[in-house]
Amino acid sequence: MGNEIQTVQISEGVYWVGVVDWNLRDFHGYETPKGGTYNSYLIIDENITLIDTVKAPFFEEMLGRISQIVDPSKIDYIVSNHVEMDHSSSLPAMMEVCPNAKLFCSAKGKKGLFEHYREMGFEKWDIQVVNTGDEISIGKRTLQFIEVVMLHWPDSMHTYLKEDRLLFSNDAFGQHIATSERFEDQVEGVMEDAQIYYANILMPFGKQVLGYAEKIKQMGLKIDMIAPAHGVIWRKEPERIVESYVKWANAEAKPEVLIVYDTMWNSTEIMAKEVLEGVQSAGVDVKLRNLRKNDWSKITKELMDASVIAIGSPTLNNNMFFTVAGFLSYMKGLRPKGKKFFVFGSYGWGGGAVKGIEKELTESGFEIVEPGFQINFRPFEEDRAKCREIGSRLASLAKE
Known part of the structure; x- marks a missing residue:
């Protein structure tokens, strides 16, 4: 079953x-x-409880780990914090293993599970809908539920193990x-990985x-440990990641310029490097x-950090280059806040790239700091x- 990584006790x-x-x-x-992980957690108490399941192709591996601790059919409660398939797609198979288990989820979670699994046994499941503040006793310990609508789906919720001060935070x-270690303090660079995750999701x-x-x-929740559904567990000063989320949510950018571009015959790249030289000469990162x-x-993580973004593109078929168009589409969906933009580029016989990018940015509500600059064919010294x-000038804006 691929159990080369054993179960790990994260709390008593x-x-x-x-x-x-x-x-x-x-x-x-x-x-x-x-790589990545799909985290599931098992609580041994009077009512044996499973917090979330895993992506369906990995069901047998999860089941093997549970079996190292307890007969999986003895599970009494299952908590579904989030309907998304990387967490719930093995839920139907799990419910076949423990058909008498009670399933806890939010109201929107129940609706989402129905839409996903109505032909996979949903009608037989014993489901209890919970709301923020609801509690259930599992024996010596208590689970408390917290709805977290749109973090990052409407159904999302967190589960808090009160006596252990342990938060199961799902996404x-x-x-x-991907690592054989299970805790953040055992792995280098996790905060940067967490920021990349935040930036993109x-x-x-x-x-x-x-x-x-x-x-x-x-x-009044006191949190000693945060166990997410992806990655490693925060057990050493877990408030650090909560504080970082607040900082990122407040769009606290650095005095920094990010230049994002693509090029066909190096003209746009030459321009990008000259803009870079101008920023560096002004003493700005x-x-x-x-x-x-x-x-x-x-790049998206770096975009979150920077206060000024310069976007460069050659013109292809009277429009922006396809990679630039794709990146703009991706960026618009993530809706970065508080950024200042500048557009530059090159063209041969028709210059549509700069105009097209500016139109996309303006229609999406982004601030363009000055009219774009484009050159015909190759950039000469002027x-x-x-x-x-x-x-x-962009360096000066970044300092403001």
Whole structure:
């Protein structure tokens, strides 16, 4: 069953029984070069409880881990924090193993489970809908439920094990990394991985993140450990990741410029490098990212950090280059806040790229700081000098 990674006790009587997807390279359309996990947790108490399941192809592996601890048919309760298939697609098989188990989910979670599994045994499931603040006793311990609407689906909720001060946070506070370790303090660079995860999945929901932070404060929740559905577990000062989410949700950018571009015959690349030189000469941090040579998921994280974004494109078929169009579409869906944009590019006999990008940005409500700059065919010295001047101005804007 592929049980080379054993179960891990994360708290007294609480076990990680999830799976590691070593070969995951794409998730939600963005690259995951480090792989990923689907985390499931088993609580041994008077009522044996399973928190979330895993992606269907990994069901047998999860079941094997549960079997190391308890007969899976003895599970009394299953909590479905989120309907998305990477967490729920093995739920029908799990309900076949323990048909008498009671299933807990939000109201929208029940509706979503029906839409996914109405032909896979849903009508036989004993489902109890829970709301924020609802509690159930599982014996010596208590589960409390917290609805987290649009973090990142309407059905999402968190489950809090009160006596252990342990928060099962599903898709919040996660990362996409495959590792044999289970805790954040055992792995290097997890906070950066968490920011990449936030940037590509949760950035559009900053308002909801801030509302959630306020909600857990009002509820008086004390959290000693956060166990997400992806990645490793936060057991050392878990408030760090909550505070980071609040900072990211507030769009607290750095005085930094990000230059994102693609090029056909190097004209746009020459312009990009001259803009880079202008920013650097003004003493401001800057990053240069070719869209065909860099991981978009990491570019998105860098976009979240930067206060000024310069986008460059050659003209192809009287429009922007296809990779630039794709990146704009991806970025618009993530809705980064508080950014200033500048557009530049090159063309041969018709210059539609700059105009097209500016139109897309304007219609999406982004701020363009000055009219775009484009050159015909190749940039000569006067064009390069102007690009450096533009870089200097963008550096000044980044400092504001």
